[in-house]
Amino acid sequence: MTQMQPTDLHPQETAEQHAAFNARIARGEKIEPGDWMPAEYRRQLIRMISQHAHSEVVGMLPEGAWITRAPSLKRKTILIAKVQDEAGHGQYLYHAAETLGATREEMLDALLAGKAKYSSIFNYPSLTWADVGMIGWLVDGAAIKNQTMLAGCSYGPYSRAMVRICSEETFHHKQGKEMIVTYAQGTPEQRQMAQDALNRWWWPSLMMLGPHDADSPNTGALVQWGIKLKTNDEVRQEFINEHVPELLEAGLTIPDPDLHQDESGNWIHGPINWDEFWAVVKGQQGLNRERLGARQQAHEEGAWVREAMQAYTARQMGQAAD
C-alpha cells in the first residue's frame, strides 16, 4: 500500500503552500480551522479524531454495564461520573472533527455501519467488578499517555480538546488505581479478582497504543506534521515504565514472563500477540458485534429526541420569521 507523504502534492496544492505550512509547523504554531492546510493533513486528522471520538463513545459500554451492579454508593457515583465524562469526550472530539468539514451524521453513520474503527480495547468483555478498576488504571492510563502527547499536536481544536480531556482522564486513572490497590490489599478473594483483571487487561492495554513503529504506515507523516509528537513504541515504553513499578508495588504479578528491566531502566516487554490485536480490530474476535449492536439500538431509541429537536428548531425559526 502506498501512503501519501507530507511532501506529496494534491492537485491545486503548490510546493510554496506546503513550504509555508511546514514552516508554521516548525515554528510550533497551531493550525486553526480556517487556515490553509494540505488535503492529506485534513484527511489524516479527520480519520484520527473521528476514531478517537468513536472510542470514547464505545468506551462507555464495558463500564456502563457495571453501573447497576456497583458494590457501594461511592463506587457507583464515581463510575457514573466517569462514564458521563467519556460521553463528553466524544462530544469535544466530534466537534473538533467537524471543524475540519466532517459532519456528525457521516461520522456516526460510519460507526454504526461498522465502517469506522475505534480502539480495539473496547471489544474486550468486562467480566468482573475489578475490571472497572483495571480499565481505569490501565486503559485510561494508556489513553492519558497518548492524549498528553496529542495535547501538544499542531491542530488547535484537537490540541485544546485534549488538554480538557486529560484533566478528566487523570481522575479516571486515579480512581482505578485506588480501587485496585484497595482490592490487592484486601481479602484473598479480592486480591485474586484484582490479579485476574490484570491478567486479562495487561496485554490489550499494551496493544491499544497501536502497532510497532515499523508496522505503523501513518506514523511518518503524522510525526512530520506535528500531529503525533511521539511514536507508538515511545508512548508504550512510557506507559510500561510508569505502570510496572506501581503494579508490582501493589503486590500484583504482571502476566509477562519475559518482562525485565534493561541497563537504562526501561521495562522491556515480551512479544505482543498482534494476530489477536488485528482479529479484535477487525471484529473477528471479541465483542465488536455486541458493541455496534448497542450503539445501533441507542441510535434508534434516540430517534424521537432528534425529531423533537428538529421540530422545536423549525418552530423557533417560524416564530422568528413571524
Ligand SMILES: [Fe+2]
Ligand atoms: Fe475519555
Ligand SMILES: [Fe+2]
Ligand atoms: Fe477515561
